[in-house]
Amino acid sequence: MISPNIAIVGAGPGGLIAARMLQRHGIDVTVYDADATADARDAGGSLDLHADTGQIALTDAGLLDAFMAVARVEDQSKRNMDRHGAVTGTFEPEEGDTAAPEIDRGQLRALIAAHVDPASVRWGHKLVAAAPAGDGRHRLEFANGATVEADLVIGADGVWSKVRPLVSDGGPEYSGVSFLDVRYDDAARRHPAVAQLVDRGHLFVRGDDGNAIIAQRNSNGVIRGYVAMRTDHDWAAQAGVRMDDRAAVHAYLLKQFDGWVPELLPFLTESEEYIDRAIWFMPAPPAWERTRGVTLLGDAAHAMGPFGGHGVNLALLDAVELAHAIAEEPTLDDALRRYEPVMQARAGGLAASSNRATRAFFGIGTDDIEHLAPDHAEEHRRYIEGAADYRRIRAATGTWQIAFEVPGGTRPAELSLQATHDGLAGALDGTPLDSAYFDTEGKLRIRVAVEEPIPGTMPCEATIDGDNITGTAEHPMGTLPFSGARKQTA
Ligand SMILES: Cc1cc2nc3c(=O)[nH]c(=O)nc-3n(C[C@H](O)[C@H](O)[C@H](O)COP(=O)(O)OP(=O)(O)OC[C@H]3O[C@@H](n4cnc5c(N)ncnc54)[C@H](O)[C@@H]3O)c2cc1C
Numbered sequence: 418m419i420s421p422n423i424a425i426v427g428a429g430p431g432g433l434i435a436a437r438m439l440q441r442h443g444i445d446v447t448v449y450d451a452d453a454t455a456d457a458r459d460a461g462g463s464l465d466l467h468a469d470t471g472q473i474a475l476t477d478a479g480l481l482d483a484f485m486a487v488a489r490v491e492d493q494s495k496r497n498m499d500r501h502g503a504v505t506g507t508f509e510p511e512e513g514d515t516a517a518p519e520i521d522r523g524q525l526r527a528l529i530a531a532h533v534d535p536a537s538v539r540w541g542h543k544l545v546a547a548a549p550a551g552d553g554r555h556r557l558e559f560a561n562g563a564t565v566e567a568d569l570v571i572g573a574d575g576v577w578s579k580v581r582p583l584v585s586d587g588g589p590e591y592s593g594v595s596f597l598d599v600r601y602d603d604a605a606r607r608h609p610a611v612a613q614l615v616d617r618g619h620l621f622v623r624g625d626d627g628n629a630i631i632a633q634r635n636s637n638g639v640i641r642g643y644v645a646m647r648t649d650h651d652w653a654a655q656a657g658v659r660m661d662d663r664a665a666v667h668a669y670l671l672k673q674f675d676g677w678v679p680e681l682l683p684f685l686t687e688s689e690e691y692i693d694r695a696i697w698f699m700p701a702p703p704a705w706e707r708t709r710g711v712t713l714l715g716d717a718a719h720a721m722g723p724f725g726g727h728g729v730n731l732a733l734l735d736a737v738e739l740a741h742a743i744a745e746e747p748t749l750d751d752a753l754r755r756y757e758p759v760m761q762a763r764a765g766g767l768a769a770s771s772n773r774a775t776r777a778f779f780g781i782g783t784d785d786i787e788h789l790a791p792d793h794a795e796e797h798r799r800y801i802e803g804a805a806d807y808r809r810i811r812a813a814t815g816t817w818q819i820a821f822e823v824p825g826g827t828r829p830a831e832l833s834l835q836a837t838h839d840g841l842a843g844a845l846d847g848t849p850l851d852s853a854y855f856d857t858e859g860k861l862r863i864r865v866a867v868e869e870p871i872p873g874t875m876p877c878e879a880t881i882d883g884d885n886i887t888g889t890a891e892h893p894m895g896t897l898p899f900s901g902a903r904k905q906t907a
Pocket residue numbers: 426427428429430431432449450451452463464465542543544545573574575576577578579596643694696714715716717723725726727728729730732
Protein backbone atom coordinates (compact mmCIF):
# COMPACT_ATOMS: atom_id res chain seq x y z
CA MET A 418 0.00 0.00 0.00
CA ILE A 419 1.33 3.51 -0.78
CA SER A 420 1.87 5.26 2.53
CA PRO A 421 -1.52 6.82 3.30
CA ASN A 422 -2.02 9.99 5.28
CA ILE A 423 -3.70 8.83 8.51
CA ALA A 424 -5.15 11.15 11.17
CA ILE A 425 -6.29 9.83 14.55
CA VAL A 426 -8.55 12.21 16.47
CA GLY A 427 -8.27 11.50 20.21
CA ALA A 428 -5.22 10.58 22.30
CA GLY A 429 -7.08 8.55 24.89
CA PRO A 430 -6.05 4.92 25.40
CA GLY A 431 -7.64 3.84 22.09
CA GLY A 432 -6.17 6.56 19.88
CA LEU A 433 -2.71 6.32 21.43
CA ILE A 434 -2.41 2.56 21.12
CA ALA A 435 -3.63 2.75 17.50
CA ALA A 436 -0.77 5.20 16.84
CA ARG A 437 1.70 2.97 18.68
CA MET A 438 0.66 -0.08 16.61
CA LEU A 439 0.71 1.75 13.27
CA GLN A 440 4.17 3.11 14.07
CA ARG A 441 5.33 -0.42 14.95
CA HIS A 442 4.13 -1.44 11.49
CA GLY A 443 6.16 1.46 10.00
CA ILE A 444 3.07 3.45 9.03
CA ASP A 445 3.05 7.23 9.52
CA VAL A 446 0.21 8.67 11.55
CA THR A 447 -0.64 11.93 13.30
CA VAL A 448 -2.73 12.07 16.48
CA TYR A 449 -4.75 15.17 17.43
CA ASP A 450 -6.11 15.75 20.94
CA ALA A 451 -7.96 18.62 22.58
CA ASP A 452 -5.92 18.30 25.81
CA ALA A 453 -2.86 20.53 26.19
CA THR A 454 -0.67 17.56 27.26
CA ALA A 455 -1.06 13.89 28.19
CA ASP A 456 -1.45 14.77 31.88
CA ALA A 457 -3.26 18.11 31.56
CA ARG A 458 -6.52 16.66 32.80
CA ASP A 459 -7.43 14.39 35.73
CA ALA A 460 -7.93 11.16 33.80
CA GLY A 461 -10.20 9.57 36.45
CA GLY A 462 -10.13 6.40 38.53
CA SER A 463 -8.95 2.85 38.17
CA LEU A 464 -9.50 0.49 35.22
CA ASP A 465 -9.10 -3.28 35.04
CA LEU A 466 -7.56 -4.69 31.88
CA HIS A 467 -8.99 -8.05 30.92
CA ALA A 468 -6.87 -10.99 29.72
CA ASP A 469 -9.04 -11.56 26.63
CA THR A 470 -9.14 -7.97 25.34
CA GLY A 471 -7.06 -5.16 26.90
CA GLN A 472 -4.13 -7.43 27.74
CA ILE A 473 -4.13 -8.96 24.23
CA ALA A 474 -3.86 -5.44 22.85
CA LEU A 475 -1.02 -4.50 25.20
CA THR A 476 0.81 -7.72 24.30
CA ASP A 477 0.56 -6.89 20.58
CA ALA A 478 1.80 -3.39 21.30
CA GLY A 479 4.77 -4.76 23.26
CA LEU A 480 3.51 -3.07 26.43
CA LEU A 481 2.28 -5.95 28.60
CA ASP A 482 5.42 -6.04 30.76
CA ALA A 483 5.27 -2.27 31.28
CA PHE A 484 1.61 -2.66 32.29
CA MET A 485 2.30 -5.54 34.68
CA ALA A 486 5.10 -3.50 36.29
CA VAL A 487 2.56 -0.93 37.54
CA ALA A 488 -0.66 -3.00 37.56
CA ARG A 489 -2.26 -3.82 40.90
CA VAL A 490 -3.09 -7.54 40.90
CA GLU A 491 -4.08 -7.39 44.58
CA ASP A 492 -6.79 -4.81 43.82
CA GLN A 493 -8.86 -7.33 41.83
CA SER A 494 -10.70 -8.11 45.07
CA LYS A 495 -14.30 -6.91 45.41
CA ARG A 496 -16.77 -6.38 48.26
CA ASN A 497 -20.48 -5.65 48.04
CA MET A 498 -22.50 -3.95 50.76
CA ASP A 499 -25.99 -2.61 51.18
CA ARG A 500 -26.78 0.89 52.42
CA HIS A 501 -27.16 -0.44 55.97
CA GLY A 502 -23.49 -1.47 55.95
CA ALA A 503 -24.12 -5.22 55.69
CA VAL A 504 -21.65 -7.13 53.49
CA THR A 505 -23.60 -8.97 50.78
CA GLY A 506 -20.74 -10.57 48.83
CA THR A 507 -16.97 -10.75 48.46
CA PHE A 508 -14.46 -11.88 45.85
CA GLU A 509 -10.77 -12.59 46.46
CA PRO A 510 -8.59 -13.45 43.44
CA GLU A 511 -6.68 -16.72 43.70
CA GLU A 512 -2.88 -16.67 43.99
CA GLY A 513 -1.43 -15.94 40.53
CA ASP A 514 -4.72 -14.66 39.06
CA THR A 515 -3.88 -11.96 36.50
CA ALA A 516 -7.20 -12.04 34.64
CA ALA A 517 -8.07 -8.39 35.32
CA PRO A 518 -5.41 -6.34 37.16
CA GLU A 519 -6.10 -2.68 37.91
CA ILE A 520 -4.25 0.40 36.70
CA ASP A 521 -4.85 4.12 37.31
CA ARG A 522 -6.24 5.76 34.16
CA GLY A 523 -3.51 8.40 34.25
CA GLN A 524 -0.83 5.69 34.42
CA LEU A 525 -2.34 3.84 31.45
CA ARG A 526 -2.48 6.96 29.30
CA ALA A 527 1.08 7.94 30.24
CA LEU A 528 2.37 4.41 29.67
CA ILE A 529 1.03 4.26 26.11
CA ALA A 530 1.92 7.90 25.32
CA ALA A 531 5.54 7.20 26.31
CA HIS A 532 5.69 4.59 23.51
CA VAL A 533 4.31 6.79 20.72
CA ASP A 534 6.63 9.02 18.68
CA PRO A 535 6.11 12.36 20.47
CA ALA A 536 6.49 14.27 17.18
CA SER A 537 3.37 12.49 15.91
CA VAL A 538 1.04 13.79 18.64
CA ARG A 539 -0.47 17.28 18.30
CA TRP A 540 -1.78 18.30 21.71
CA GLY A 541 -4.05 21.35 21.95
CA HIS A 542 -5.91 20.39 18.76
CA LYS A 543 -9.64 20.28 19.46
CA LEU A 544 -11.57 19.08 16.41
CA VAL A 545 -14.54 21.33 15.71
CA ALA A 546 -15.60 20.19 12.23
CA ALA A 547 -14.94 17.34 9.82
CA ALA A 548 -16.16 17.21 6.21
CA PRO A 549 -15.62 15.13 3.06
CA ALA A 550 -12.95 16.55 0.76
CA GLY A 551 -13.57 14.23 -2.22
CA ASP A 552 -12.09 10.91 -3.30
CA GLY A 553 -12.45 9.40 0.19
CA ARG A 554 -10.40 12.13 1.82
CA HIS A 555 -11.65 14.28 4.73
CA ARG A 556 -10.83 17.74 5.96
CA LEU A 557 -10.46 18.39 9.70
CA GLU A 558 -10.77 21.80 11.30
CA PHE A 559 -9.45 22.50 14.77
CA ALA A 560 -10.39 25.17 17.30
CA ASN A 561 -6.87 26.65 17.08
CA GLY A 562 -7.39 27.40 13.37
CA ALA A 563 -5.32 24.46 12.04
CA THR A 564 -6.77 22.39 9.19
CA VAL A 565 -5.57 19.10 7.73
CA GLU A 566 -6.72 16.62 5.09
CA ALA A 567 -6.35 12.88 5.53
CA ASP A 568 -6.84 9.69 3.49
CA LEU A 569 -8.10 7.98 6.63
CA VAL A 570 -9.60 9.66 9.70
CA ILE A 571 -9.82 7.42 12.77
CA GLY A 572 -12.32 8.79 15.27
CA ALA A 573 -10.98 7.86 18.72
CA ASP A 574 -12.48 10.96 20.30
CA GLY A 575 -14.79 9.38 22.84
CA VAL A 576 -18.50 9.46 23.50
CA TRP A 577 -18.99 13.03 22.15
CA SER A 578 -17.07 12.24 18.96
CA LYS A 579 -16.86 15.00 16.37
CA VAL A 580 -15.73 12.43 13.78
CA ARG A 581 -18.85 10.26 14.20
CA PRO A 582 -21.15 12.63 12.22
CA LEU A 583 -19.12 11.69 9.09
CA VAL A 584 -20.60 8.18 9.28
CA SER A 585 -23.80 8.47 11.30
CA ASP A 586 -26.52 10.84 12.50
CA GLY A 587 -26.79 8.94 15.79
CA GLY A 588 -25.48 10.20 19.11
CA PRO A 589 -25.34 9.15 22.74
CA GLU A 590 -28.38 8.82 24.98
CA TYR A 591 -28.51 9.58 28.68
CA SER A 592 -28.48 6.44 30.85
CA GLY A 593 -30.56 7.92 33.66
CA VAL A 594 -27.55 7.69 35.97
CA SER A 595 -25.07 10.38 37.00
CA PHE A 596 -21.75 9.79 38.72
CA LEU A 597 -19.83 12.25 40.85
CA ASP A 598 -16.16 11.41 40.55
CA VAL A 599 -14.71 11.51 44.09
CA ARG A 600 -11.12 11.23 45.39
CA TYR A 601 -9.56 10.67 48.80
CA ASP A 602 -5.81 11.42 48.78
CA ASP A 603 -3.49 9.89 51.38
CA ALA A 604 -6.52 7.89 52.42
CA ALA A 605 -5.03 5.91 55.32
CA ARG A 606 -4.01 9.11 57.15
CA ARG A 607 -6.54 11.70 56.02
CA HIS A 608 -9.63 9.56 55.36
CA PRO A 609 -9.30 6.55 57.71
CA ALA A 610 -13.01 5.71 57.67
CA VAL A 611 -13.02 5.53 53.88
CA ALA A 612 -9.71 3.60 53.82
CA GLN A 613 -10.95 1.05 56.33
CA LEU A 614 -14.15 0.38 54.42
CA VAL A 615 -12.49 0.04 51.01
CA ASP A 616 -9.46 -1.88 52.29
CA ARG A 617 -8.18 -3.35 48.96
CA GLY A 618 -9.79 -3.44 45.53
CA HIS A 619 -13.38 -2.34 45.02
CA LEU A 620 -16.28 -1.61 47.29
CA PHE A 621 -19.77 -1.50 45.75
CA VAL A 622 -22.52 -0.18 47.99
CA ARG A 623 -25.92 -0.36 46.34
CA GLY A 624 -28.89 1.30 47.91
CA ASP A 625 -32.45 0.29 47.12
CA ASP A 626 -33.17 3.99 46.52
CA GLY A 627 -31.42 4.52 43.15
CA ASN A 628 -28.13 5.59 44.78
CA ALA A 629 -24.79 3.84 45.03
CA ILE A 630 -21.22 4.36 46.20
CA ILE A 631 -18.46 2.69 44.21
CA ALA A 632 -14.94 3.08 45.60
CA GLN A 633 -11.66 1.73 44.30
CA ARG A 634 -8.16 1.59 45.71
CA ASN A 635 -5.77 3.44 43.33
CA SER A 636 -1.97 3.66 43.51
CA ASN A 637 0.02 5.91 45.88
CA GLY A 638 -2.40 5.62 48.79
CA VAL A 639 -5.26 7.25 46.87
CA ILE A 640 -8.82 5.97 46.90
CA ARG A 641 -11.14 7.12 44.12
CA GLY A 642 -14.67 6.35 43.25
CA TYR A 643 -18.11 7.45 42.26
CA VAL A 644 -21.08 8.69 44.21
CA ALA A 645 -23.78 7.54 41.84
CA MET A 646 -27.41 8.60 41.58
CA ARG A 647 -30.43 7.77 39.46
CA THR A 648 -31.26 11.33 38.44
CA ASP A 649 -31.40 13.80 35.55
CA HIS A 650 -28.16 14.56 33.73
CA ASP A 651 -28.49 18.25 34.67
CA TRP A 652 -29.39 17.60 38.32
CA ALA A 653 -26.71 20.03 39.57
CA ALA A 654 -27.96 22.92 37.44
CA GLN A 655 -31.55 22.14 38.46
CA ALA A 656 -30.57 22.21 42.14
CA GLY A 657 -28.28 25.23 41.71
CA VAL A 658 -25.28 23.22 42.99
CA ARG A 659 -21.78 24.13 41.72
CA MET A 660 -19.11 21.42 41.93
CA ASP A 661 -16.63 23.82 43.59
CA ASP A 662 -19.12 24.73 46.33
CA ARG A 663 -18.30 21.88 48.69
CA ALA A 664 -20.90 22.86 51.30
CA ALA A 665 -23.66 22.85 48.67
CA VAL A 666 -22.51 19.48 47.28
CA HIS A 667 -22.38 17.98 50.78
CA ALA A 668 -25.84 19.27 51.69
CA TYR A 669 -27.31 17.94 48.43
CA LEU A 670 -25.70 14.51 48.80
CA LEU A 671 -26.61 14.08 52.47
CA LYS A 672 -30.24 14.76 51.58
CA GLN A 673 -30.10 12.46 48.56
CA PHE A 674 -28.55 9.63 50.63
CA ASP A 675 -30.94 10.04 53.57
CA GLY A 676 -31.35 6.67 55.32
CA TRP A 677 -27.78 5.46 54.62
CA VAL A 678 -25.80 4.37 57.70
CA PRO A 679 -23.53 7.12 59.13
CA GLU A 680 -20.35 5.04 58.56
CA LEU A 681 -20.85 5.40 54.78
CA LEU A 682 -21.40 9.16 54.78
CA PRO A 683 -17.67 10.14 54.74
CA PHE A 684 -17.69 8.93 51.12
CA LEU A 685 -20.10 11.81 50.40
CA THR A 686 -18.43 14.56 52.41
CA GLU A 687 -14.66 13.89 52.42
CA SER A 688 -13.79 13.99 48.72
CA GLU A 689 -10.97 16.38 47.73
CA GLU A 690 -13.09 17.50 44.77
CA TYR A 691 -16.22 16.53 42.86
CA ILE A 692 -16.33 16.02 39.09
CA ASP A 693 -19.72 15.59 37.46
CA ARG A 694 -19.70 12.60 35.07
CA ALA A 695 -23.19 11.94 33.79
CA ILE A 696 -23.29 8.54 32.09
CA TRP A 697 -24.20 8.68 28.40
CA PHE A 698 -23.93 5.73 26.07
CA MET A 699 -24.50 4.88 22.44
CA PRO A 700 -27.43 2.69 21.43
CA ALA A 701 -26.29 -0.90 20.94
CA PRO A 702 -25.24 -2.45 18.63
CA PRO A 703 -23.03 0.15 16.94
CA ALA A 704 -23.88 0.45 13.25
CA TRP A 705 -23.12 2.82 10.42
CA GLU A 706 -22.80 2.75 6.65
CA ARG A 707 -19.22 1.99 5.69
CA THR A 708 -17.75 5.30 4.60
CA ARG A 709 -14.57 5.51 2.59
CA GLY A 710 -11.72 7.16 4.46
CA VAL A 711 -13.22 7.25 7.95
CA THR A 712 -13.79 4.86 10.82
CA LEU A 713 -14.33 4.87 14.59
CA LEU A 714 -12.94 3.00 17.55
CA GLY A 715 -13.52 2.77 21.29
CA ASP A 716 -16.11 5.04 22.87
CA ALA A 717 -16.55 7.03 19.65
CA ALA A 718 -17.94 3.81 18.13
CA HIS A 719 -19.64 2.17 21.10
CA ALA A 720 -19.59 4.09 24.40
CA MET A 721 -21.34 1.79 26.88
CA GLY A 722 -22.42 1.68 30.51
CA PRO A 723 -19.52 1.11 32.92
CA PHE A 724 -21.08 -1.98 34.54
CA GLY A 725 -19.10 -4.74 32.84
CA GLY A 726 -15.81 -2.83 32.66
CA HIS A 727 -15.49 -3.40 28.90
CA GLY A 728 -15.08 0.17 27.59
CA VAL A 729 -11.35 0.68 27.73
CA ASN A 730 -10.64 -2.97 27.01
CA LEU A 731 -12.57 -2.83 23.75
CA ALA A 732 -11.04 0.53 22.82
CA LEU A 733 -7.56 -1.03 23.09
CA LEU A 734 -8.50 -4.18 21.16
CA ASP A 735 -10.35 -2.21 18.44
CA ALA A 736 -7.25 -0.08 17.97
CA VAL A 737 -4.75 -2.91 17.54
CA GLU A 738 -7.06 -4.86 15.24
CA LEU A 739 -7.59 -1.77 13.08
CA ALA A 740 -3.83 -1.18 12.93
CA HIS A 741 -3.19 -4.81 11.93
CA ALA A 742 -5.85 -4.57 9.22
CA ILE A 743 -4.34 -1.34 7.82
CA ALA A 744 -0.89 -2.92 7.80
CA GLU A 745 -1.94 -6.24 6.29
CA GLU A 746 -4.72 -5.47 3.80
CA PRO A 747 -3.91 -4.18 0.30
CA THR A 748 -6.07 -1.03 0.57
CA LEU A 749 -7.62 1.15 3.28
CA ASP A 750 -11.08 0.09 2.02
CA ASP A 751 -10.14 -3.58 2.53
CA ALA A 752 -8.82 -2.75 6.00
CA LEU A 753 -12.13 -1.15 7.06
CA ARG A 754 -14.08 -4.02 5.47
CA ARG A 755 -12.13 -6.46 7.68
CA TYR A 756 -12.12 -4.33 10.85
CA GLU A 757 -15.60 -2.81 11.19
CA PRO A 758 -17.96 -5.84 11.14
CA VAL A 759 -15.92 -7.79 13.71
CA MET A 760 -15.58 -4.73 15.98
CA GLN A 761 -19.25 -3.77 15.70
CA ALA A 762 -20.56 -7.27 16.38
CA ARG A 763 -18.21 -7.86 19.33
CA ALA A 764 -19.03 -4.51 20.95
CA GLY A 765 -22.75 -4.88 20.23
CA GLY A 766 -23.38 -7.78 22.60
CA LEU A 767 -21.21 -6.38 25.38
CA ALA A 768 -22.69 -2.88 25.04
CA ALA A 769 -26.26 -4.19 25.24
CA SER A 770 -25.53 -6.15 28.43
CA SER A 771 -23.45 -3.31 29.97
CA ASN A 772 -26.14 -0.71 29.26
CA ARG A 773 -28.80 -3.02 30.70
CA ALA A 774 -26.69 -3.77 33.77
CA THR A 775 -26.02 -0.07 34.38
CA ARG A 776 -29.73 0.69 34.36
CA ALA A 777 -30.65 -2.39 36.38
CA PHE A 778 -28.10 -1.58 39.09
CA PHE A 779 -29.96 1.69 39.68
CA GLY A 780 -33.39 0.17 39.50
CA ILE A 781 -34.19 1.39 35.99
CA GLY A 782 -35.92 -1.60 34.42
CA THR A 783 -35.46 -3.72 37.52
CA ASP A 784 -36.77 -6.91 35.96
CA ASP A 785 -33.30 -7.73 34.75
CA ILE A 786 -31.20 -8.36 37.82
CA GLU A 787 -28.84 -10.91 36.30
CA HIS A 788 -25.88 -8.53 36.47
CA LEU A 789 -26.47 -7.06 39.89
CA ALA A 790 -23.98 -9.34 41.58
CA PRO A 791 -21.72 -10.73 38.87
CA ASP A 792 -19.86 -13.95 39.64
CA HIS A 793 -16.33 -12.51 39.55
CA ALA A 794 -14.59 -15.90 39.77
CA GLU A 795 -16.55 -17.03 36.71
CA GLU A 796 -15.76 -13.71 34.99
CA HIS A 797 -12.03 -14.26 35.56
CA ARG A 798 -12.24 -17.82 34.18
CA ARG A 799 -14.00 -16.41 31.10
CA TYR A 800 -11.30 -13.80 30.52
CA ILE A 801 -8.57 -16.48 30.67
CA GLU A 802 -10.43 -18.93 28.41
CA GLY A 803 -11.38 -16.11 26.04
CA ALA A 804 -7.73 -15.11 25.75
CA ALA A 805 -6.70 -18.66 24.81
CA ASP A 806 -9.53 -18.82 22.24
CA TYR A 807 -8.62 -15.44 20.78
CA ARG A 808 -4.98 -16.47 20.34
CA ARG A 809 -5.93 -19.82 18.75
CA ILE A 810 -8.28 -18.11 16.34
CA ARG A 811 -5.67 -15.48 15.49
CA ALA A 812 -3.13 -18.26 14.78
CA ALA A 813 -5.59 -20.01 12.46
CA THR A 814 -6.57 -16.92 10.48
CA GLY A 815 -5.22 -16.80 6.94
CA THR A 816 -5.07 -18.93 3.81
CA TRP A 817 -3.72 -22.45 4.00
CA GLN A 818 -2.46 -24.46 1.01
CA ILE A 819 -3.15 -28.06 1.88
CA ALA A 820 -2.95 -31.46 0.15
CA PHE A 821 -5.29 -34.38 0.88
CA GLU A 822 -3.80 -37.87 0.57
CA VAL A 823 -6.24 -39.56 -1.82
CA PRO A 824 -5.92 -43.04 -3.30
CA GLY A 825 -3.16 -42.85 -5.90
CA GLY A 826 -1.79 -39.41 -5.01
CA THR A 827 -2.60 -36.07 -3.47
CA ARG A 828 -5.31 -33.49 -4.09
CA PRO A 829 -4.39 -29.85 -3.46
CA ALA A 830 -6.90 -27.48 -1.88
CA GLU A 831 -7.04 -24.00 -0.42
CA LEU A 832 -8.52 -23.45 3.03
CA SER A 833 -9.21 -19.88 4.09
CA LEU A 834 -10.11 -18.95 7.67
CA GLN A 835 -11.17 -15.54 8.99
CA ALA A 836 -11.88 -14.36 12.51
CA THR A 837 -15.45 -13.29 13.20
CA HIS A 838 -16.70 -11.58 16.35
CA ASP A 839 -17.54 -14.94 17.91
CA GLY A 840 -15.25 -17.43 16.24
CA LEU A 841 -14.14 -18.49 12.79
CA ALA A 842 -15.59 -18.57 9.29
CA GLY A 843 -14.00 -19.55 6.02
CA ALA A 844 -14.08 -21.64 2.86
CA LEU A 845 -12.52 -24.74 1.32
CA ASP A 846 -11.77 -24.18 -2.35
CA GLY A 847 -14.40 -21.44 -2.35
CA THR A 848 -17.15 -23.52 -0.66
CA PRO A 849 -18.16 -21.73 2.56
CA LEU A 850 -17.53 -23.82 5.69
CA ASP A 851 -20.64 -24.99 7.54
CA SER A 852 -18.74 -24.48 10.79
CA ALA A 853 -15.24 -23.90 12.12
CA TYR A 854 -14.28 -23.84 15.78
CA PHE A 855 -11.71 -25.02 18.29
CA ASP A 856 -12.87 -27.83 20.58
CA THR A 857 -12.07 -27.99 24.28
CA GLU A 858 -8.80 -29.81 23.52
CA GLY A 859 -7.66 -27.04 21.17
CA LYS A 860 -8.28 -29.03 17.96
CA LEU A 861 -9.62 -27.12 14.98
CA ARG A 862 -12.92 -28.68 13.86
CA ILE A 863 -14.35 -27.89 10.43
CA ARG A 864 -17.41 -29.11 8.54
CA VAL A 865 -17.82 -28.45 4.85
CA ALA A 866 -20.19 -29.73 2.16
CA VAL A 867 -18.75 -31.96 -0.59
CA GLU A 868 -20.41 -32.90 -3.88
CA GLU A 869 -18.28 -35.88 -4.96
CA PRO A 870 -18.31 -38.82 -5.08
CA ILE A 871 -21.66 -38.35 -3.35
CA PRO A 872 -23.07 -35.15 -1.85
CA GLY A 873 -22.51 -35.01 1.88
CA THR A 874 -20.70 -33.27 4.69
CA MET A 875 -17.00 -33.68 5.38
CA PRO A 876 -15.97 -33.16 9.02
CA CYS A 877 -12.27 -32.44 9.50
CA GLU A 878 -10.06 -32.08 12.52
CA ALA A 879 -6.72 -30.31 12.40
CA THR A 880 -3.82 -29.09 14.47
CA ILE A 881 -2.08 -25.81 13.73
CA ASP A 882 1.55 -25.41 14.68
CA GLY A 883 2.88 -22.02 13.60
CA ASP A 884 2.68 -21.95 9.80
CA ASN A 885 1.89 -25.67 9.45
CA ILE A 886 -1.38 -27.52 9.54
CA THR A 887 -2.02 -31.28 9.71
CA GLY A 888 -5.27 -33.17 10.10
CA THR A 889 -7.76 -35.70 8.84
CA ALA A 890 -10.98 -35.40 6.88
CA GLU A 891 -13.86 -37.90 7.08
CA HIS A 892 -14.63 -38.00 3.35
CA PRO A 893 -17.25 -40.33 1.83
CA MET A 894 -14.22 -42.16 0.29
CA GLY A 895 -12.77 -42.77 3.74
CA THR A 896 -10.45 -40.99 6.18
CA LEU A 897 -8.11 -38.68 4.29
CA PRO A 898 -5.03 -37.30 6.05
CA PHE A 899 -4.01 -33.83 4.93
CA SER A 900 -1.21 -31.40 5.63
CA GLY A 901 -0.13 -28.02 4.41
CA ALA A 902 1.29 -24.61 5.16
CA ARG A 903 0.15 -21.03 5.50
CA LYS A 904 0.13 -19.16 2.18
CA GLN A 905 2.58 -16.34 2.55
CA THR A 906 1.39 -12.92 1.45
CA ALA A 907 3.77 -10.94 -0.76
C1 LIG B 1 -17.58 7.06 35.21
C2 LIG B 1 -16.98 6.09 34.24
C3 LIG B 1 -16.43 4.91 34.70
C4 LIG B 1 -15.87 4.02 33.81
N1 LIG B 1 -15.33 2.86 34.27
C5 LIG B 1 -14.78 1.99 33.41
C6 LIG B 1 -14.19 0.78 33.86
O1 LIG B 1 -14.17 0.48 35.05
N2 LIG B 1 -13.63 -0.05 32.94
C7 LIG B 1 -13.62 0.26 31.60
O2 LIG B 1 -13.11 -0.53 30.79
N3 LIG B 1 -14.17 1.37 31.15
C8 LIG B 1 -14.74 2.25 32.02
N4 LIG B 1 -15.28 3.40 31.55
C9 LIG B 1 -15.25 3.65 30.12
C10 LIG B 1 -13.85 4.05 29.64
O3 LIG B 1 -13.45 5.22 30.32
C11 LIG B 1 -13.89 4.31 28.15
O4 LIG B 1 -14.48 3.22 27.50
C12 LIG B 1 -12.49 4.51 27.57
O5 LIG B 1 -11.86 5.60 28.17
C13 LIG B 1 -12.59 4.70 26.07
O6 LIG B 1 -11.34 5.02 25.53
P1 LIG B 1 -11.26 5.87 24.19
O7 LIG B 1 -9.80 5.99 23.90
O8 LIG B 1 -12.16 5.29 23.17
O9 LIG B 1 -11.90 7.29 24.54
P2 LIG B 1 -11.56 8.35 25.67
O10 LIG B 1 -10.83 7.74 26.81
O11 LIG B 1 -12.83 9.07 25.95
O12 LIG B 1 -10.55 9.34 24.96
C14 LIG B 1 -11.01 10.25 24.00
C15 LIG B 1 -9.90 11.26 23.73
O13 LIG B 1 -10.37 12.14 22.71
C16 LIG B 1 -10.09 13.48 23.07
N5 LIG B 1 -11.12 14.31 22.43
C17 LIG B 1 -12.44 14.34 22.70
N6 LIG B 1 -13.05 15.21 21.88
C18 LIG B 1 -12.09 15.73 21.08
C19 LIG B 1 -12.10 16.69 20.03
N7 LIG B 1 -13.22 17.28 19.63
N8 LIG B 1 -10.93 16.99 19.42
C20 LIG B 1 -9.76 16.40 19.79
N9 LIG B 1 -9.71 15.50 20.79
C21 LIG B 1 -10.85 15.16 21.42
C22 LIG B 1 -10.15 13.51 24.59
O14 LIG B 1 -9.35 14.57 25.10
C23 LIG B 1 -9.57 12.13 24.94
O15 LIG B 1 -8.16 12.18 25.10
C24 LIG B 1 -15.86 4.31 32.42
C25 LIG B 1 -16.39 5.51 31.96
C26 LIG B 1 -16.95 6.40 32.86
C27 LIG B 1 -17.55 7.68 32.35
